[in-house]
Amino acid sequence: MNLNFIPTFLTIVRKQSISAAAESMHVAQTTISQRLNVAEQEFGFKLIERGRGIKKITLTPAGEEFLRLAEQWENIYNDLKILKEKGPKLTLSIGSIDSFNTFYLPSVYKEINKTSSSVLLRSHTLHSNEIYSGIDNKTLDIGFTLIQRSHSNVNVEKCYESDLVVLRSGNVSDSKVDPLALDPLYELFMPWGEEYKIWHEFWWDPLSVQKIKLDDIHLLFDFLQNPTYWAIVPEWIAKKANKSRGFSIQYFTDPPPKYTCYRLTHKNPSLSKSSAIEFFDNQLKKCISMS
Template structure:
């Protein structure tokens, strides 16, 4: 595959039209179309649906599958270029679940980016199971997850733990902050399946009450679904404090709380050479700001 064709394909996916993609690459539309056609001949598949009357372009089913390969190809070309040109910048690719990335790691990222040495940082947000796959394929150097999945070629260690609390926009108690089990109506709960220990606790805690009808898998969705004062969720304290700081949310504590949420740091036993020093710097930043 040629790099120009991959670049053209990814630009079309990003912009949704040949015109915008061509402009972004400073090419004529005919040149961009030629590169795409050449790429399709090389891979033997039609990647982009060019149906008449379509205001925006869409990927064919083959194009959807090829997109993952194209992104990986682009990343490999970028890394190869760094080696070939002997860049002195350190590199670091970080993967994390969003509740850790958005509510635990920001001060670490801030400290890391102010370091005197230039680091080429890439950050990806994925589900826990996907992070292990990315580490195995060498697409990321380190991951932060709330899932412990022992693997022989990985180093897994606990780096942070925190209480689980209840968050709501409404006043769930007339006074005080400690909630008893039966004081919470589970029909208004927004449920997160944080990890296996949380689920085991929850199955016993809920008793004969109804299971929640809304299950969420990303922390940001809470802002969308928490649309009235009766709704509530059980979330990590770091996330709850961030929401409380907006002035819209209140934090409560359960009389029979869940186990603390444990965050794990996972990395390969044989990291990329260009990431070794960056990983050491990341460790120093974590030790400085994570208590």
């Protein structure tokens, strides 16, 4: 197999079209198509669905699997390039849910950058299934998720907890609120784990309520500019929003389960990865103790 095809394939997938990939790589579209055809003939299976009326790239099942392998190859290639140019480095690939990656991990990353120049960090915002999969196949070294699962290859440890509170714009008269006093029609719903889901469905019927469901914390803040809406968020996020944007915070008279973040690592990391993970964990503990 010609390994030069891998960057071409990744560019096709990321640009979502052969023509856009050709423009990005500064080659003719026919060149990209030829590389793809040669690779598919060599493999004996199709990587990309092609046909009349198909504008965006759609991967075949084999193409999905090849994408996973290609991304692993890209990570290895980049590590080797860094090793050649700058000498030995401790590289960590970290996958996290949006809320933790946006509001908590940046302080850890900053602390690491101040403390050491020999640790290279790759940060990815992912869904929980992707995080477990990435730890399992070692494309991720550390993961942070709200979902606790039993997995043969993955260590799962509780690493952070926070109360969940109500966040809204404007001033509020009471610091505490009964769940039944909140109109679920105007809730901006975000998923905070399985136990939270059970608590939420106890107070509000999921089948009878039309909610706006979000999975991006930045979109949440945009919607909350309208004082009609309200949302349930971790207290540490609410306090940052209160300080920077002037939102109001209310605590529940009957509070939900805590926001609980779990740290994932592979059960059998390499010796070099173990050293980097230990260093990261020390900085994480330091930031948690200061929060």
